[in-house]
Structure formats: C-alpha cells, structure tokens
Amino acid sequence: MRHSSGIWAYQLLFPMVDHLFPDPRFLLYPQSMEFKILDLEREPVEFDLELKPGAIDFGDEAEQMGNLATSGGAEVIHEHRGPKEIVPDIRLRGRFAGQFQVPCARCIEPVEIPLEAEFDLIFRPIGADSEPPERSITASETEIGYYQKDSLLLEDVLREQVLLSLPVRTLCKPDCKGLCPRCGANRNTQPCSCEVGPSDPRWEALTGLRSRIKS
Ligand SMILES: [Zn+2]
Ligand SMILES: [Zn+2]
16 A cells, blocks of 8 residues: 555654654654665655755755745666666656745845746766766756765755746845945935936946846
C-alpha cells in the first residue's frame, strides 16, 4: 500500500521516531530534507512540505513571509555513458509557492510579492563531468546541476529556485520616488530640502536607464 506523499517523506526522514509525532500532517519541516542516492536507487521519493520561514536562508535578496509550500518528486536516472560507465543522476521535479519580501529597486523599502514556480532539474554527481555539460544534453527544458557526497539537499535547490524566480526589478509602486541621492531620504515619505534635479523627461529616461543597468 502506498502512503500519501507527505507521510512517505516524513517516514523517510524519521523511520525510527515516528511514534513521537502524533500526526505527520501537522509536521512543519523539522529538519533538512535530503535525497540520498541509495534511497532513490530503491524507490523514487515524493515530498509535500511546508517550510517555515528561516528554514532556508535567502540572504538579502528575499525574505520568506509565512510558510513556503513545496511538493514534487526525486528519482534516479542512470545515464549510460559507455559499456561500464553509468552515472547516477538525480532528477528533481517539483514546485513551490510562498509570499516573500524583496527590497524596492528604488527606495529599498520591503515589498511583499508572491513567488511560485515549477522546476525540473537534473543533478549529476560532482566530478562526473570533466568538462562543463554539453549543450546537447540540456536541449530540453531540464537544467543540469551537481550533487555532492551522494545526496542532494532540498533546501539548496529551493534557495536557488526561489532566487531565480525573483523579478529582475520590483518597485513598491510604479511611481516610487526613490531615495534622495544626496541625503538618502526616502522621497515617498520624507520631502528633503536638497536641490531638486532637472525634471526634464529626457533626464528621467536617463535616470531610469542607469538604474536598470545597475540592477
Ligand atoms: Zn519604492
Ligand atoms: Zn535629500
């Protein structure tokens, strides 16, 4: 009999201690989720998790607000490179969805945005490629990464996927006035007495261009 994916992931993480937890559906990401090649060789693994804020460090670029939902599956794909060389790749497919805060590109005030994306990734054992992966292998939409020490951490993958899904430029509002380049005041909330620059539309266009190049 097949368990639901959430329970299955849970039992994979805690084969010995599941009596400690009354109901795995209430379990919120207790520790890292690791896909071990040895486990995957036996059977594909499915996951369906809610990650608490702080479970993944997104650095300065984004802050997770509330739980990050993620689900998907991992399996081994044996890449036959020759009569004797078989490379055990991990294919990880899934999706995530959550609320995040990112700094406004002009005034750096936090802006809350929803992020969600699907991913379909291949991870090779590190060292399996003496040269960078050939383009021909990645002709599909599948991307190639690498795993170390016979396992892949879900949070490492999610960190990268969340950061990749960030919009290039987020504004708190379309007409955000940004920070004063002289005194640093937030011009949306704090009119400052610094000299006002030329309000020529051509100058505005140039400013916009410059900030696009920067970001
Ligand atoms: Zn702003
Ligand atoms: Zn100023």
